[in-house]
Amino acid sequence: MKSDVLNPEQRAAVEHGDDPLLIVAGAGTGKTNTLAHRVAHLIAGGTRPERILLLTFARRAAAELLRRVDGLLCVGNRERSASTRAWGGTFHGVATRLLRLHGQQIGLAPGFTIHDRGDSEDLLDVLRAELELSRADRRFPRKGTCLDIYSRCVNAQEPLEGVLDRAFPWCVPHAEGLKSLFRRYTEEKAVQLVLDYDDLLAFLRGLLDDPGAGAVVRARFDAVLVDEYQDTNAVQADILERLRPSGRGLTVVGDDAQAIYSFRGAAVRNILDFPARFPAARVVKLTQSYRATAPLLEATNRVIAQASERYAKELWSARVGGERPEIVTCLGEEEQTQVVVERVLERREQGIDLRRQAVLFRTSHHSAALELELGRRNIPFRKYGGLRFVEAAHIRDLLALVRLLENPRDRAAGTRALCLLPGVGPRTARSLLDAVADAGGFEPWCNVRPPAAAAVLWPGLLALVEEMGAPRNPPLPLQLSRVRSFYEPICEASYDHVDARLRDLAALEQVAVGFPDRATLLAELTLEPPRSTQDLAGPPVLDEDYLVLSTIHSAKGLEFDAVYVIHAADGNIPSDLAVGRREELDEELRLFYVALSRARDHLTVTFPLRWYERPAGGGGRHSYAQLTRFLPPEVRAAFDERSPAPASVDPAPLPLEGSNASASVRRRLQELFG
């Protein structure tokens, strides 16, 4: 896309004045470019960069945007660039910074630590046990579900009953238990000086509601620009309203057709109702796609036309000609894998780097078979979405130790860290942490006689807390190296795949070099975790090429020359679990649309007719699938439909190692009785 030339729609958005502005930007219509120009326009018009707040979905998106602004302004080294001076990041990241700066004015100590999803779950789990909720006659929801419910209530600003009725009907019998659990949870977070994701937003809103502090924070900014507005929730909308009460200086950009985060409380209504909330608002629609070719756009337009409520807009493309998208019906998952791998390699032959190609899927495990095959064929790939680096047990262990040093009152971290010692379980951990909480420091541990099994490791832990628990602690890299040497033997003793894990730990230690202190490192890893192990290992080598595998959610905002959407069977897209209500089904449709609209030139949709149910222990029961309902005949008309020629299908892949053969013999034997 030309970054120096704006079309009339884009120009209108860029040059719009101070009144609230909603830019409805269809997929590939040059949204980032338009935003960058608008920021540059503001700066050129006299707005100081440090008085601009840029809220994006990922910090890297903000950084990229500001880098482009610098390019447009040609600020060489004359002065500090916009990218170093403006405020940019995610709502959660910006909330953290503002709360550390101003939180004290509303009684929030600046030393808080931040709980990620896993930590929040752990805390809920402990409290659930304390309240003896598991003892109830009917099975209590698992901790992850509890957190989902809690989060939904907070983010959607909705009472528990409503949330349970609408989204978690099977938990309705536990409403009372959940209420008491959530009350305890809120109290405990205050005592332990921890904030969870939702708290960051809620406390920022609280800060803005405070007459004194609110005015101070408001006065920091002249312009607030928000990207991916369709995926903001009620609390985020409140924050914006409190930052810019009249809406003046507020720009929001989004595409209601790409709203895919309602499961975490995002409200499409935010973008649909923006003009009503700010009557002075101007709405600008960007409709020229610079991404997809006309044939692809024809197809994606037809797909999204099935949505029930949206800003009507038909995207068009000047990129006429090109390949029509295709739907490939495969017999089984193996065939689907072969088709995708073949196409990927063909297109690489045509000169499309692997990095310009992406395989997209609804849920993380849908790529398992493909990953195996890519590994077998030595085709490099990176997977985005699904389980992440920081969620691996050994990383969480190490970070728990660091977090305990940073905030001795953090029970989730403390419990996890102490239970690493053999012979120490939840009870012992609890009494040790009680002692620390009472004393306000680690001193009481000096007089503790640890359980016999922990005797070997105890002095090491004691040395750690003595050295790093003090206010004046050593430089961060040294701290991490100390913690790592303490933890490594434990890791070796308790997990398999030890070398891989030890490598991860070393990588983590390297990351720490880039941060000034523990709090910043921990917040960063919690709020913006590295998306793959390779990401953490550092910037990719220049000529490194790898196929992208991604959940559709994680592919949001990206584009590729060639896109393969796999497992496009009804039940996967839409997910079986989401066909209950109209809004859920609509969101699945938008999700499918997001997947298809990532493509520039080539688009392949595949699905296996026959596929195996998950508990594939012995025989492997299979069921027959149908193409997603989002591709009815009138939509399919925009696609070519094929099934792979039998001859082109490779013979079944060889087993990875010789030892696998015995497994397949056993499987065959079992099939006799299945």
Place this chain on the structure above:
DNA sequence: GTAGAACAGTTTTTT
């Protein structure tokens, strides 16, 4: 109180 084995149930997607 802890650790490990045996057993039962199971709702994607992520800041």
Place this chain on the structure above:
DNA sequence: ACTGTTCTAC
């Protein structure tokens, strides 16, 4: 496959 729960042996 994974997580959570319960039971048993230290």
